[in-house]
Amino acid sequence: MSNLETRPVETECEHTAVPESGGRPVVEVLEAREVPLGGPRAMTVRRTIPQRQRSLIGAWCFADHYGPDDVSTSGGMDVPPHPHTGLQTVSWLFSGEIEHRDSGGNHAMVRPGEMNLMTGGHGIAHSEVSTPATTVLHGVQLWVALPDDARDEPRMFQHHVPPPVHVTGAVVRVFLGSLLGQTSPVRTFTPLLGAEVVLDPGAHLVVAVDEGFEHGVLADTDGVSLEGVAAARGAMGFIGPGLHSLTLANDSDAPARLVLLGGTPFEEDILMWWNFVGRSHEEIEQFRREWQEEGDRFGAVVGYQGRVARLPAPELPPVRIRPRQNPPPPTSPA
Numbered sequence: 040m041s042n043l044e045t046r047p048v049e050t051e052c053e054h055t056a057v058p059e060s061g062g063r064p065v066v067e068v069l070e071a072r073e074v075p076l077g078g079p080r081a082m083t084v085r086r087t088i089p090q091r092q093r094s095l096i097g098a099w100c101f102a103d104h105y106g107p108d109d110v111s112t113s114g115g116m117d118v119p120p121h122p123h124t125g126l127q128t129v130s131w132l133f134s135g136e137i138e139h140r141d142s143g144g145n146h147a148m149v150r151p152g153e154m155n156l157m158t159g160g161h162g163i164a165h166s167e168v169s170t171p172a173t174t175v176l177h178g179v180q181l182w183v184a185l186p187d188d189a190r191d192e193p194r195m196f197q198h199h200v201p202p203p204v205h206v207t208g209a210v211v212r213v214f215l216g217s218l219l220g221q222t223s224p225v226r227t228f229t230p231l232l233g234a235e236v237v238l239d240p241g242a243h244l245v246v247a248v249d250e251g252f253e254h255g256v257l258a259d260t261d262g263v264s265l266e267g268v269a270a271a272r273g274a275m276g277f278i279g280p281g282l283h284s285l286t287l288a289n290d291s292d293a294p295a296r297l298v299l300l301g302g303t304p305f306e307e308d309i310l311m312w313w314n315f316v317g318r319s320h321e322e323i324e325q326f327r328r329e330w331q332e333e334g335d336r337f338g339a340v341v342g343y344q345g346r347v348a349r350l351p352a353p354e355l356p357p358v359r360i361r362p363r364q365n366p367p368p369p370t371s372p373a
Contacts, residue, residue, distance in 0.1 A: 064279040066268040069093060069255075071104065071275070082108060082116060082176070087257060087275035089311060094363035096255040096277060097302015098229040100126065100184040100311060104257060104273055106177030107134060115169035115176060120340040121350040122330045123159030125190040125309070125316030129233065130155045130167075131214060131298070132178035133259065141165035142338030143194035151178075153200045154214040154233075156225055160185055160192030162329075162336035166343040179257065179298055181233070184309050184316050189228035194338070199225045208242030209287075211235070216301070218246060232301035238263075238289035245286050252301040253279045259298065262291025270297075279367075280304065308362035313352060320359045327352045 069092060071085035084103040088096060110116070116137060130137065130149045137149040141157060142164040149155050149167075157165060169176050185192065201212040204219050213221040215233035223233075232252060238244060248254065256265040256276040263269070265276035266286055278285070280303075289295035310317045315326045329336045330352050340349075 064281050066266050067093065067277040068268065068270055069275040069277060071273045074103070082110075082113075084180075085273040087273075088255075089363060092366075093277060094311075094365055095184065095305050096253055096275075096300055097231055098184045098186070098227075098305045099181060099231070099255065099300050099302060100305075100309070100316065100363075101180075101182035102255075102257060102275065102300070103180045104178075104259065105180075107175050108177065109174060110135070110169055110176045111174040115173055116167060117169070117345050118167040119345050119347050119350050120164045120166045120343055121314055122162060122164050122326070122337045122352075123157075123314050124162050124326050124336075125185050126159055127183040127185065127227065128157045128159065128165075129181040129183065129215070130157075130178070131181070131233075131235065132176075133296070135173040135176035135178065136170040137173075137176075138168045138170055139165060140340050140342050141194070141196060142340050143196055144341070145196040146342065147196065147198060149178075152203075152212060152235075153198065154225070156197045156199070156215075156227075158185075158192055158195035158197075160190050161194075162326075162338070163194045164337040164340050164349070166340050166345065168343070168345060179259075181300070182316075183227065183229075183231065184305060184307075184311075185228055186305075187307055187318070190316070192228070195226075197225050199223055206244065208239045209244045210237045211246075218248070218299075229305065230303045232299065234299045236287060236297050236299055238287065238295045238297070240289060240292045240294060243286060243288045245284050247284050248282065248301065249303075250283050251280050251303050253277070253304055254285060254299065254301040256287065257298040257300065259296040260291075260293075262289045262293070262295040263297045264288045264290055304365070310360050311363055312355075312360050323360055324355065327355060
């Protein structure tokens with residue numbers, strides 16, 4: 040999915056930090072902001088990262104949550120060919136179906152419970168269109184920043200259908216990394232975790248995690264809590280490294296769903312503007328110029344028959360783009 044904002048900015052959203060006892064990491068709750076995905080019949084997504092309070096969780100640098108939206112009359116999702124550099128995109132649906140085409144020659148469907156990961160290191164272009172049979176569209180779109188030694192990787196596309204893991208009170212699907220004895224075969228370039236968790240009413244789930252990871256819990260429904268701290272629907276609970284396990288809970292009387300993200304802290308400074316991840320203002324300028332001039336870096340998407348042939352890049356801001364840096368994760372006093 041493209042970032043279709045005409046004036047991409049890093050926004051300050053509401054957040055809270057809830058201390059734990061005994062020097063444990065603090066749970067921060069990052070509230071989402073609503074972003075329309077272009078046009079008069081735009082879908083609206085809820086974006087939790089990036090924002091000024093926290094730009095990354097591990098190498099996860101972008102999280103959009105959308106739906107459930109009845110798209111039977113609105114026309115649904117129609118994102119024309121657009122570029123990416125320096126990142127991987129992760130598409131995960133709860134309902135609906137999206138047709139994906141990219142300049143690596145890949146044509147695939149995104150379906151519930153099936154993960155599509157696209158690597159756009161050196162440069163790639165792709166389009167996304169919900170299928171005519173889709174009535175309700177609901178899911179998440181996530182981006183992963185590539186480290187410096189991998190950010191010129193060639194175009195690549197990976198598809199994975201994680202098996203459901205049934206544990207007491209929950210069903211878990213691990214689409215990236217390892218959790219509950221399941222390991223995804225999908226290649227990433229930094230240590231990552233990505234999983235969908237569906238909790239029974241009133242359930243509590245304790246999962247062993249890598250203590251070197253920081254974690255985010257994106258709440259798809261109400262009732263979700265992380266380490267006893269509630270995250271309303273669409274919000275993200277964040278907690279820093281240092282824990283061997285996480286407690287996920289559903290405090291409602293209906294099933295609750297969340298997406299669990301994790302990774303080792305990303306130590307490199309990145310510049311993220313529109314659909315590009317780079318390292319300098321000049322590099323972002325170059326990416327934009329090559330896209331506007333239809334250069335070879337991004338290639339061509341074949342078969343897209345939407346409203347426009349390709350998305351033009353917005354104008355660059357009149358000031359230099361600054362690196363996105365995270366504050367250190369807070370901890371409570373011992």
